[in-house]
Amino acid sequence: MKNNIAIIIAGIFLVSCKSTSQTTASVQLPADKNATPETVVLYQNLFKAREKGYMFGHQDALAYGVNWRYEEGRSDIKDVTGDYPAVYGWDLGRIENKEDKDLDGVPFSKQKHFVETVYNRGGVNTFSWHMNNPLTGKDAWNNEPGTVASVLPGGAKHELFKSWLDNAAAYFLTLKGKDGKLVPILFRPYHEFTGNWFWWCKNTTTPEQFKALWKFTVNYFESKGVHNLLYVYNTSDANVQTKADFMEYYPGDEYVDMVSFDIYQGGEEAEKREKFAADTHRLVGIIDEVATEHHKLSSIAETGFEQIPYATWWTETLTNAIGNRKISYVLVWRNHGWNEYVNPPHMHYYAPYKGHKYEADFIKYYKQPETLFQKEVTKFNLYKK
Numbered sequence: 001m002k003n004n005i006a007i008i009i010a011g012i013f014l015v016s017c018k019s020t021s022q023t024t025a026s027v028q029l030p031a032d033k034n035a036t037p038e039t040v041v042l043y044q045n046l047f048k049a050r051e052k053g054y055m056f057g058h059q060d061a062l063a064y065g066v067n068w069r070y071e072e073g074r075s076d077i078k079d080v081t082g083d084y085p086a087v088y089g090w091d092l093g094r095i096e097n098k099e100d101k102d103l104d105g106v107p108f109s110k111q112k113h114f115v116e117t118v119y120n121r122g123g124v125n126t127f128s129w130h131m132n133n134p135l136t137g138k139d140a141w142n143n144e145p146g147t148v149a150s151v152l153p154g155g156a157k158h159e160l161f162k163s164w165l166d167n168a169a170a171y172f173l174t175l176k177g178k179d180g181k182l183v184p185i186l187f188r189p190y191h192e193f194t195g196n197w198f199w200w201c202k203n204t205t206t207p208e209q210f211k212a213l214w215k216f217t218v219n220y221f222e223s224k225g226v227h228n229l230l231y232v233y234n235t236s237d238a239n240v241q242t243k244a245d246f247m248e249y250y251p252g253d254e255y256v257d258m259v260s261f262d263i264y265q266g267g268e269e270a271e272k273r274e275k276f277a278a279d280t281h282r283l284v285g286i287i288d289e290v291a292t293e294h295h296k297l298s299s300i301a302e303t304g305f306e307q308i309p310y311a312t313w314w315t316e317t318l319t320n321a322i323g324n325r326k327i328s329y330v331l332v333w334r335n336h337g338w339n340e341y342v343n344p345p346h347m348h349y350y351a352p353y354k355g356h357k358y359e360a361d362f363i364k365y366y367k368q369p370e371t372l373f374q375k376e377v378t379k380f381n382l383y384k385k
């Protein structure tokens with residue numbers, strides 16, 4: 001009898017331990033165990049927000065658009081819909097050498113102001129980093145073999161690489177809201193690594209090297225007191241057919257908060273439309289599954305169709321490709337406008353602007369219940385418990 005009671009008590013203990021650990025697992029905590037309170041709250045609120053829909057994002061949204069630059073309060077999305085995007089993308093490229101402007105010419109002083117403005121009104125900021133090649137000093141697209149090895153501990157460029165991370169760390173620690181708190185950032189380093197165009201891409205980097213690079217970066221930022229980052233793992237659509245392909249370079253649950261991919265539509269022909277729709281649909285399925293299994297968030301971190309040359313890209317192509325999967329956001333790339341630096345020079349933009357031929361389709365997209373823009377997201381109070 002005594003023994004039986006002991007067994008029953010032990011059984012109750014075991015059951016309660018298990019249920020405690022299940023409860024703990026359902027309270028989502030970011031990869032950085034010392035994340036600031038606002039970062040933790042944002043992370044948890046993003047799990048709730050995705051039940052309501054997905055946020056729309058735009059790169060460099062407040063800095064410039066088609067035919068304008070640096071007009072305070074302006075955004076092409078706002079010109080078209082009367083509302084701002086909910087997610088705002090920025091890039092750290094050129095902070096490596098402490099330059100005044102990022103790789104697309106946005107002064108970091110202005111970028112900082114935009115990031116803070118976004119936080120103050122309850123929007124979400126995300127950063128990519130087109131980091132120069134530390135081995136050659138050329139740009140991010142210089143995918144010289146051996147670059148990742150050169151920046152890892154023991155490599156010839158390790159100290160230089162750390163000094164670049166220092167510059168980014170110092171910058172992240174200057175981003176503060178009017179409440180005096182550090183602005184939480186969705187940080188998406190080493191993006192599109194399944195392609196072959198950046199120095200961290202898989203054609204010149206092994207899974208072990210990539211994981212080491214990622215972990216080093218996260219641990220280094222933490223050691224520098226940077227605790228306002230949520231980490232976004234990001235592939236390209238290139239070379240990702242299956243979940244195993246997607247996960248091949250995954251550094252581990254303790255280093256990642258969100259899983260994502262980038263994909264662009266490459267042409268108007270039926271076959272290109274179908275390819276974009278099918279690939280996006282398949283990849284959204286993969287990130288949704290991974291997010292569910294690993295208790296993470298997911299997003300389409302970059303997408304678009306340059307110049308949006310047909311009437312129903314938003315309400316049909318993109319909408320159908322996403323379907324009813326629960327992702328946090330979709331971000332379209334920047335509205336540079338006329339790009340004289342490419343051959344042949346042409347208009348380079350991914351969001352509509354006032355007067356765009358198919359802006360009506362975007363307004364319909366804006367009105368869909370599942371797309372979330374700034375006004376709606378402001379009501380979520382993403383930085384408050």
Ligand code: BMA
Binds near residue numbers: 103104333
């Ligand atoms: C590319 C283009 C380039 C830009 C780069 C980094 O897709 O928009 O003009 O320099 O992204 O933002």
